[in-house]
Amino acid sequence: MRDLYARFGGGLATIFLTLVLVWLAAMVLAPNLMMIDYALRPNLPPLQQGEPQDVRSLDNFLYLANEGVHRAIFLKTIWASALVAALTLVVCYPIAFWMAQRATPAQLSIALMLVIIPFFINEVLRTLAWFILLAYRGPLNAVLQGIGLIDAPIRWQGNGGVLAGMVYAYILFMLLPIYNAIESLDKSQLEAARDLGAGTVRTHRRVVIPHAKAGIATGCVFTFMLAAGSYVAPALLGSPGSRWFTEIIYNWFFEGGDWNRGAAYALTLLVLCLAVVLVTLRVFRVNLTDVAK
């Protein structure tokens, strides 16, 4: 704070601070407070709002707790998001390591281009591309049948499709933090481990992963949050059997017309995601400030 004033002078620093505070209050705090208020009130026609029956209660939350299908989808969303984060990690870690430690500068720029350029395109369009790839009579099934790996087309849409679409959609959010973390690892650390007789697995387990822990945690947190709050991938690549919790929230708001219940659902998702993130960081002994870096 003092640095800010020292660097930009009183006027400019005050403007910056005011803008940040206004942003936080108007764009983050106020909507969330309103959502909490919505979540606690019953869904009443406009005329009855403010009448004696408009009292705050936990009814909307209890509805979710007692509604078996929604509860199951809720829990599935949480663990499936964790699965997405884990799968993305498995895909990204080797690439990030290669980019950070092994690739020549030319290879690195090509690799960065290859992973970043797809992100110039809108997420919906990218997901639609997967929709086409995974279609029942789409190219993937055609190729697999062509090379004789399968006899009949497979219906990819559903859990598998959602997983693939999400892993693809969030690769960058996992790749870049891990790349950044591994990039700062001194090459001689790897050589020392190797020189002392360690194989690949031990070198990664004992040297690279501990060093890159904050980056890995950051990537997992980003991916998990994005996956849990994702709507496009489950909507396009899912099937009725693979519904995502966000779809239910959407339904309450825009099809059920019950904003109060929708707000309660959304709030539950938010709180549980935060809890999962904080517990994960705790378990891996990473601070929130490390993640912010």
Place this chain on the structure above:
Amino acid sequence: MSHSVELDGIGMRFGTTRAVSDVSFTVGAGEFFSILGPSGCGKTTILRMIAGFLEPTEGRVLIGGRDMRGLGPNQRPTAMIFQSLALFPLMPVWENIAFGLEARGMGRAERRKRADDLLRLIALEGYGDRMPGELSGGQRQRVAIARALAVEPGVLLLDEPLSALDLKLRQHMRAELRALQKRTGVTFIYITHDQSEALAMSDRVAVMSAGLLQQVATPRQLYDNPATPFVARFVGETNAIAGRVSAVGDGMARVDTALGPLHGRAQGAVAIGQNATLYVRPEALVPGVGANTLRARVSRMDFEGAFALVHGQFPDGAALTAAVPSTRLADAPAPGTDASFSFAPDHAVVLADA
């Protein structure tokens, strides 16, 4: 157990540049061997070829008589101490030391015991549970050595490990490294660009320049009998006086120079009529007139404690440096005066110009 290391005509090419060309020498088991040269001379490349991080493009590396081609750094009986030390910052000291044992599948309790033994060897008993970041530079240095010794290597490779330390500590660590080498009997191959380090510690020194091996000799031989002009100039301070050989005989040569005829020991092939340079050390120059006399205008005197360096200029503009012991400071000529210095022919070396 210590191993000998034999380099048999090794060379290394990176693309079109040759980092090392046709280097051969043998390091005896239990020897303290240094490779000395300015940065970029190929000495680190040689060390990395011995360690197995690089595969030579020509020639062979033999350790303990066994050809190492195709063996990775984790399969060779060598351990390396890196310039940056490369301690693992997130492991406590004892796990650092025991890392190589862990990789060999030794149980935790035994590893801890071995690490504690080694900590005692490097006089850091009780530091096992600290993190490397909590240690001083000299202590980290010793931990790096213990970590390398833990795997009981036949050859220890050291890549300028003292360069990050301050002068006093560096001198202390020199003595300590030397003592440790004697105690363990492990073959040390030590890379440095600091000639006083190489001279002080080594049994033998190889001098490299631009990827070529210049000379392999004991420190004393290197200093007294440099085999090439590069060695004469690089190892220690020297005054180089160029001229033409006018007489050769009995191991001595006379060089006619701009300062008159000067006599010195002929080193290598020196023939009459050849362009040659006479090299004489600053400490060989004595104020006064003698067998070989040099006259110069004294420009300044730097008092260094044990001796004073007298800087002067010859009539042709070339620089002269003479070291006068502090005990003989009264003889030293004053700056601004013309003075004579002489040296014994035995203390000068004549080398044909390359």
